Amino acid sequence: MTAAAPEPAPRKRGRPARTDPAAGPGARERILTAARAEFAGRGYDKASIRAIARGAGVDPALVHHYFGPKEQIFAAAIETDFAPALRAPAVVRDGGPEALGERLTRFILGVWEDPATREPLLAIVRSAVANETAAAVFRDLVTRRLMARVADELDTPDPRLSSELAAAHLVGVAMLRHVIKVEPLASADIEQVIAMVAPAVQRHLTAPGAPG
Amino acid sequence: MTAAAPEPAPRKRGRPARTDPAAGPGARERILTAARAEFAGRGYDKASIRAIARGAGVDPALVHHYFGPKEQIFAAAIETDFAPALRAPAVVRDGGPEALGERLTRFILGVWEDPATREPLLAIVRSAVANETAAAVFRDLVTRRLMARVADELDTPDPRLSSELAAAHLVGVAMLRHVIKVEPLASADIEQVIAMVAPAVQRHLTAPGAPG
Numbered sequence: 124m125t126a127a128a129p130e131p132a133p134r135k136r137g138r139p140a141r142t143d144p145a146a147g148p149g150a151r152e153r154i155l156t157a158a159r160a161e162f163a164g165r166g167y168d169k170a171s172i173r174a175i176a177r178g179a180g181v182d183p184a185l186v187h188h189y190f191g192p193k194e195q196i197f198a199a200a201i202e203t204d205f206a207p208a209l210r211a212p213a214v215v216r217d218g219g220p221e222a223l224g225e226r227l228t229r230f231i232l233g234v235w236e237d238p239a240t241r242e243p244l245l246a247i248v249r250s251a252v253a254n255e256t257a258a259a260v261f262r263d264l265v266t267r268r269l270m271a272r273v274a275d276e277l278d279t280p281d282p283r284l285s286s287e288l289a290a291a292h293l294v295g296v297a298m299l300r301h302v303i304k305v306e307p308l309a310s311a312d313i314e315q316v317i318a319m320v321a322p323a324v325q326r327h328l329t330a331p332g333a334p335g
Numbered sequence: 336m337t338a339a340a341p342e343p344a345p346r347k348r349g350r351p352a353r354t355d356p357a358a359g360p361g362a363r364e365r366i367l368t369a370a371r372a373e374f375a376g377r378g379y380d381k382a383s384i385r386a387i388a389r390g391a392g393v394d395p396a397l398v399h400h401y402f403g404p405k406e407q408i409f410a411a412a413i414e415t416d417f418a419p420a421l422r423a424p425a426v427v428r429d430g431g432p433e434a435l436g437e438r439l440t441r442f443i444l445g446v447w448e449d450p451a452t453r454e455p456l457l458a459i460v461r462s463a464v465a466n467e468t469a470a471a472v473f474r475d476l477v478t479r480r481l482m483a484r485v486a487d488e489l490d491t492p493d494p495r496l497s498s499e500l501a502a503a504h505l506v507g508v509a510m511l512r513h514v515i516k517v518e519p520l521a522s523a524d525i526e527q528v529i530a531m532v533a534p535a536v537q538r539h540l541t542a543p544g545a546p547g
Contacts, residue, residue, distance in 0.1 A: 166465070245464075252457075252464050252514055253378075262515050270517060287511055287520040288531055295507025299499055302464055303474050305482060308499040319500055323535035 151189050153179040158190075158200040163246035167197055167257035197250070198260045204243035205264060207234050212272035215328075220278075224325025227273075228293065228317050235297040236313055245302065277328055289327040296320055363401050365391040370402075370412040375458035379409055379469035409462070410472045416455035417476060419446050424484035427540075432490075436537025439485075440505065440529050447509040448525055457514065489540055501539040508532055 157178030161170045172193060176183040190196040214230040215223060234240045250257040270290065274282035296316065299305045308316070369390030373382045384405060388395040402408040426442040427435060446452045462469040482502065486494035508528065511517045520528070 249464050252461050258515055262517055265515065266517055281519075283519050284523060284527070284531065287517055288508065288528075288535075291507035291511045291520070291532075292504045292535065293507065294510055295503035295505065296500065298506055298510065299503045303470055303477065305474055305478055305499055307493075307495050308503070311496060315496070316500075319496065319539070320503075323500075323504065323538055326535060326538075327531070 150179065150181055150185060154181060154186050154189055154196075155199060155203060158186075158196050159204060159243070162197060162200050162250060163204075163243065166246075167193075167250035167254045170197075172196070194256050194260055197257060198264065201247050201261060201264060202268075204247055205268075207240045208244070209268050211269055212276060215273050215276045220329055223328050224289075224323070225317065225321040227289065227328065228321040228324045231290075231293040232296060232313060232317060232320070235301055241301060244297075248298075248302070279327075279329065285327050289324045292320060292323055292327070362391065362393055362397060366393060366398050366401055366408075367411060367415060370398075370408050371416060371455070374409060374412050374462060375416075375455065378458075379405075379462035379466045382409075384408070406468050406472055409469060410476065413459050413473060413476060414480075416459055417480075419452045420456070421480050423481055424488060427485050427488045432541055435540050436501075436535070437529065437533040439501065439540065440533040440536045443502075443505040444508060444525060444529060444532070447513055453513060456509075460510075460514070491539075491541065497539050501536045504532060504535055504539070 154175060158175045160178060161175045172183050172186050176186045190199055211230060214226055218226055247261055251261045270283060270286050273286040277285055279285040300308050366387060370387045372390060373387045384395050384398050388398045402411055423442060426438055430438055459473055463473045482498050485498040489497055491497040512520050
């Protein structure tokens with residue numbers, strides 16, 4: 124870990140920073156926006172609470188007051204950045220089982236296809252790959268809000284593992300298409316990719332994991 | 336990009352550094368070992384040619400003499416680190432098509448299962464996710480030495496895309512199991528994971544990508 128900015132004073136619960144003229148109804152939102160920009164631009168390791176406070180125009184103590192320590196600010200920031208993908212359980216639920224794989228594949232690859240939703244995801248992946256604490260915060264979010272809820276919709280012998288293996292396939296496609304950019308996958312028509320990936324995802328989501 | 340160490344003098348072809356007492360038969364190997372450690376420890380962005388030279392006990396100009404600029408040193412370093420995975424085309428070739436998916440899945444997940452081969456791969460992924468140049472160097476290696484050669488062994492309508500989608504599934508499993516460490520996948524018995532993933536990989540490697 125690189126040297127982070129010194130932590131601000133310990134969080135004082137129940138003591139809103141009324142004396143800070145920058146505090147107010149918009150302060151929490153401004154801090155969250157500044158935090159997302161700071162984590163995306165510099166990664167979890169190098170992001171500093173001072174810089175987030177500066178970006179939001181508030182005192183560092185107010186950042187700590189609203190969000191707690193750095194990892195909790197990161198948790199709040201990625202919950203916002205990851206929000207588009209969190210619709211996945213509803214996508215799984217809303218429709219019949221026969222097109223489940225196609226529906227989830229189209230939805231998740233679509234989130235990665237749009238630069239507006241892709242870039243925040245890429246920033247989270249960069250932080251998680253580089254830093255164990257960031258990986259743990261992301262893991263907690265993905266487990267609670269995505270995997271557990273998708274698994275609740277499945278009727279396989281091992282729904283948690285099934286949902287994670289389906290997710291693994293989609294994560295891998297996103298990595299090779301949008302991060303490593305291996306050709307021909309990086310330039311392939313998205314409909315062809317969906318058509319080739321959906322049956323594998325369908326199998327994970329609907330079939331028992333019997334060997335061979 | 337963070338500030339890298341100043342580049343050493345331009346490469347002088349055909350001029351071995353005979354005057355450098357540290358040059359010699361072992362110098363190239365020492366430089367390569369030091370480069371792998373430097374890139375793994377600090378990532379592509381922050382790795383410096385000076386530090387590599389210091390690690391190898393040679394002059395920075397000798398690093399440049401043997402390997403050229405930073406991205407070519409990185410290419411040589413990851414070719415060594417990635418060597419275990421480069422056996423995949425032989426694994427695909429050596430055996431019948433009926434167990435192809437199981438064979439490739441077992442081989443690639445096995446490379447990720449062993450910490451000795453996993454850690455260098457993780458270091459490459461960290462550099463590639465954080466830096467476009469590192470991603471391009473890795474992409475070139477993966478395309479030439481892995482994807483094209485696996486594709487040569489396949490009998491599908493679109494073998495390059497098929498081999499990349501099979502790889503995508505395995506990369507995604509490795510990311511969720513070893514980087515994000517999502518449970519239950521992270522602790523699942525590897526034989527159960529292989530049994531559940533192999534049919535999807537088999538389908539990519541042997542079946543046409545027909546929709547539905």
